[in-house]
Amino acid sequence: MMLSKVAERVYWTARYLERIESTARIISIYDKLLFDLPRDVKLSWYNLITINSAQDDFNERYSVRDERNVVKFMLGDTHNSGSVISSLDAIRENIRTTRDVVLEETWELTNELSMYTRENLQQGINRSKRHEYLDNIIKGCQQILGLLYGNMPHDAAWEFLRLGRNLERADMTTRNLDAGSAAIIELAVDDSAVNVHQIIWGNVLRSLNAELSYRRSMRCAVKGNAVVQYLLEDSAFPRAIVHCYNALIDSCSRLPNSRALVTQLTKERNKLKKSPKHEKLDEPLRDYLNTLQIQLGNIHQKISEIWFPKIG
Amino acid sequence: MTIAWNEYEPGNFYDEMISSPGNARKPAQKLLSYLKSLSEGDINSRKQAAELTIREMGVSFTIYTEEGNIDRAWPFDIIPRIIAKKQWDQTAAGLRQRLQALNMFIDDLYHDQKIIKDGIIPEFVLKQSTNYRTECKNISPALGVWAHICGTDLVRHTDGNFYVLEDNLRVPSGVSYMLENRSIMKRVLPEVFEKVTIAPVGDYPARLFDMLAELSPRRVKKPVVVVLTPGIFNSAYFEHAFLAQQMGAELVEGSDLVVPEDNKVYMKTIDGLARVDVIYRRIDDVFLDPEVFRKDSVVGVPGLMRAWRAGNVALANAPGAGVADDKVIYAFVPAVIKYYLDQDPLIPNVETFLCYDEKQRQHVLNNLDTLVVKPANESGGYGMLIGPHSTKKERDQFAELIEANPRNYIAQPTLALSTAPTLVGKNIAEPRHLDLRPFILQGKETYVTTGGLTRVAMKKGSLVVNSSQGGGSKDTWIVDTEVDNK
Structure with missing residues (x-):
């Protein structure tokens, strides 16, 4: 027996947790990407804002689109509801109100992570200690996730955590692919483009922690087409979209009143497995990713309608 | 330099720990010699450890201010307050006696009012009582019990005896802090627990759950028990969530519950509506049900009183139990005990x-x-x-x-409230006034917590112990000296 309200809060806890980890990961990768690129290649930090569709919020608060502002906005800006600190606040609030279903230690670990993130924010904004700071945030998230994996009973709360996590993951993966594609378009005219392609797609893989598994699974060098296919269609890699879909289907089918949603998800997943091949990795790919994001947004709607409290 | 215990001067008050400069009362002797062994650095690091623990455990309370609600870390003093087991056992018996009599009294007030007819309590006192609910007349809750959970405030006078200051029969809070204080102490001063026989406090949530389950109107193996909270903005929200978690009960808000025309209470779950048997409500009477009490209540459940009257759900505490919280009624409690139990009160009133x-x-x-x-x-x-x-x-x-x-x-x-040594500076302990709130449960049996929540007025000379007004707290140890001396 699970309250609809609790289901919703648990689901959002997982989404925010995932969002924090991806945000920390993407900033940390971007840092390194900029070191790797040839000096004459100008890649803007502002891309990170675009990837997260946060242009309006950002521009309202900052006029200069530089590294410092972008990083500050993504890590510590309480006006940005997707920032790491805002997400942590949201998790605290959600866990506080669902302490009766999540493990006791989740609450303590969240408090620890929240305290660390706040007290050391400046380390994240300045470059010199940023790596260590982001690394600690990522570890903090993994610690919570690990705790839940090892100890939480696989009841309804678990399924909602899984739904939240996998939906957020799938969404983040489309955004990372989109970031790669956007960078390619931005740098298209450059002579050193071939080398740059490899650097960009390598970093997309790294930011999803997929580099090693990509090599083992695809057994080929880092090439745009292969990376896109891998991150869309692989069923074994946890952040690949087909894998996320499989998890969504599995969790939904364990929850009540889910038949129609399971059918829909299965159909979408089967289509994904035959994703169109985009040779050039430019606008048509971006359109396709955009369609996927809308599709994922729609799944969230369906989940809310079936299980979460009715509004009004 | 460690704490200068010889300079600790409780003055004219009864001190819980120190009997004369440098000397501890018997149950506190081991604690004092342990504290004396700590260096200034030790004391400081323990104090900091306690503060960090509290933040990590997220032990907080909410205060309301003009700028909105602020979540404050729970104020805690690492020097425990000690009570001898022998004295505590007598006090606990007095608390049980008191709650049993109060429940008979409340039940009488909502039925025949014999105590008024017999002239023990004047009728107008009841008539003008703001917490007497005519809506509750002639209702007979399970076991004849109205106040299932009671928090009674005790103070210790210069004579060393406990007195009852007030009874809280509506929605008493603080028990979660009592439990958390002990967890903090175990982390911060683990060595003392090896040396002193301290009675555990941890069984409260299980006792609470069992008592609540006993009230279920449905004879089912696993009655559905929920904790009803006004929500995250309530000052005691931390406690509501804590108790729900510790009991394995659902934590619900008014909007999670419905009472359809069948006069039964249901909660909204992912499977649809599910029947609720027992509600541990942490909402005041007047906000419980907008159909009956305040119409503007947004935290209540429309129809809850219908369901309760129909006997389809148990409410703890029962609506109307607060009638005995009235401080005028309080003055009559010794007479109430005599009237219903034909016993003299074991703990005197102030x-x-x-x-x-x-x-x-x-x-x-x-x-x-x-x-x-x-x-x-x-x-x-x-x-x-x-x-x-x-x-x-x-x-x-x-x-x-x-x-x-x-x-x-x-x-x-x-009152000359008793004092106990409290850390006020780096290594300075000064006497601060305190009280004690034990919690008493009454279902089929009556249960009293071992000790209770000790609240401390952190300001010098102050008698105000409420956390909303600058009060702090201490872990409360019931120490069995007879076991320790074997």
């Missing part, structure tokens, strides 16, 4: 003057500078006059209030 009585009122008005005046139906330490700390203007104002509505005021002598 001497109380009733302002509705002409003679007593004159005494109060003539002695406002030495007395404490309290409104009959406030809680949280609000609306009081503490005579010795008051200004002429405040006393005049209270004199007017009393004259205007004498039934609503009582007065008590300013």
Whole structure:
């Protein structure tokens, strides 16, 4: 027996947790990407804002689109509801109100992570200690996730955590692919483009922690087409979209009143497995990713309608 | 330099730990010698460890301010307060006696009112009681119990004896802090637990759950028990969530529950509606059900009273139980115990003057500078006059209030609350006043917590222990010296 309200809060806890980890990961990768690129290649930090569709919020608060502002906005800006600190606040609030279903230690670990993130924010904004700071945030998230994996009973709360996590993951993966594609378009005219392609797609893989598994699974060098296919269609890699879909289907089918949603998800997943091949990795790919994001947004709607409290 | 225990001076008050400079009372002797062994650095690091633990455990309480609600870390002092087991056992018996009598009294008030017919309590006292609910007349809750959970405030006087200061029969809070205080202590001063036999406190949530389950109107193996909270903005939200978690009960808000025309309570789950048997409600009577009480309540559940009256759900505490919280009624509790149980009270009341009585009122008005005046139906330490700390203007104002509505005021002598050593500086311990709130459960049996929540007035000389007004807390140890000396 699970309250609809609790289901919703648990689901959002997982989404925010995932969002924090991806945000920390993407900033940390971007840092390194900029070191790797040839000096004459100008890649803007502002891309990170675009990837997260946060242009309006950002521009309202900052006029200069530089590294410092972008990083500050993504890590510590309480006006940005997707920032790491805002997400942590949201998790605290959600866990506080669902302490009766999540493990006791989740609450303590969240408090620890929240305290660390706040007290050391400046380390994240300045470059010199940023790596260590982001690394600690990522570890903090993994610690919570690990705790839940090892100890939480696989009841309804678990399924909602899984739904939240996998939906957020799938969404983040489309955004990372989109970031790669956007960078390619931005740098298209450059002579050193071939080398740059490899650097960009390598970093997309790294930011999803997929580099090693990509090599083992695809057994080929880092090439745009292969990376896109891998991150869309692989069923074994946890952040690949087909894998996320499989998890969504599995969790939904364990929850009540889910038949129609399971059918829909299965159909979408089967289509994904035959994703169109985009040779050039430019606008048509971006359109396709955009369609996927809308599709994922729609799944969230369906989940809310079936299980979460009715509004009004 | 460690704490200078020889310079610790409790003055004219009863000190819980120190009997004469440098010497501890018997149950606290081992603790004192342990504390003496700690260096300044040790004490500091323990204190910091406690603060960090509290933040990590997220032990907090909410205070309301003009700028909104602020979540404050729980104020905690690492030097525990110690009570000898022998004395505690007697006190616990007195608390059980008191709650049993109070429940018989409440049940009588909502039925035949024998105690009024027999002239023990004047009828107008009841008539003017703001917490008497005519909606509850002739209802018979399970086991005849109305107040299932009671938090009784005890104070220790210079004579070393406990007195009852007030009973809280509506929605008493603080028990989660009692439990958390112990967890903090175990982390911060683990060595002492090896040396001293300290009675555990941890079984409260299980006792609470069992008691609640006993109230279920449905005879099912696993009745559905929920904790009903007004929500995250309530000052005691931390406790509501904590208890729900510790009991394995659902934590619900009003919007999670519905009462359809079948007069049964259901909660909204992912499977649809599910029947609820027992509600541990942490919402005041008047907000419980907008169909019956305040219509503007957004935290309540429309129809809850219908379901309760129909006997389809148990409410703990029962609506209307707060009638015995009235401080005028309080003055009659010794008579109540005598009347229903034919026993003398095991724990005395604090001497109380009733302002509705002409003679007593004159005494109060003539002695406002030495007395404490309290409104009959406030809680949280609000609306009081503490005579010795008051200004002429405040006393005049209270004199007017009393004259205007004498039934609503009582007065008590300013109590010489006991003290206990409390860390106030880096390595300075000074006496601070404190009280004790044990929690009593009554279902089929009556249960008393081992000790309770010790609240400390952190300001020098202050008698106000409420956390909303700068109070702190200590872990409370019931120590069995007879076991330790074997």
